Amino acid sequence: MVLYFEKFHKNSDNQYEVSFPDLEPYAATYGDTLEEAIQSAHDSLTGYLLTEEDFHEEVPTPTDDPEKFKLKEPNFLVPVQVDLQLEREKEENKLVKKTLTIPSFFKHRGKRSWIKFLALLSEAIKTKLSI
16 A cells, blocks of 8 residues: 655646646646546556556655645645555456355346346445445
8 A cells, every 4th residue: 555645736727736746747637626636636646656567667655744745825735545456456357256145036036137146246346345
């Protein structure tokens, strides 16, 4: 798990520009809303770190003290944590076999209703895990 700080700046178009002071100028993004910018920043950082890992490039060590970054108002910092092992697994998207036991009538009703059990279970797990 790695933690970097992302720097937010609201531009003249009311978009949030996001950069990573430890990684400038290599990783940056933006979002029309703060929520969108935060998600986009996580995706940008993840993509950058995985790509650097793929090419065996050295990545700067994250700064552990946010006081080291000198920001002008109204810019602000937000910490973002990335689990590279989990992100790599998501990227590879390997399927694993799990045995599941369900009531017989679920199977019969599901088949009549053309329910795809694997897709249904996958969606339910994604929802439960907020993925």
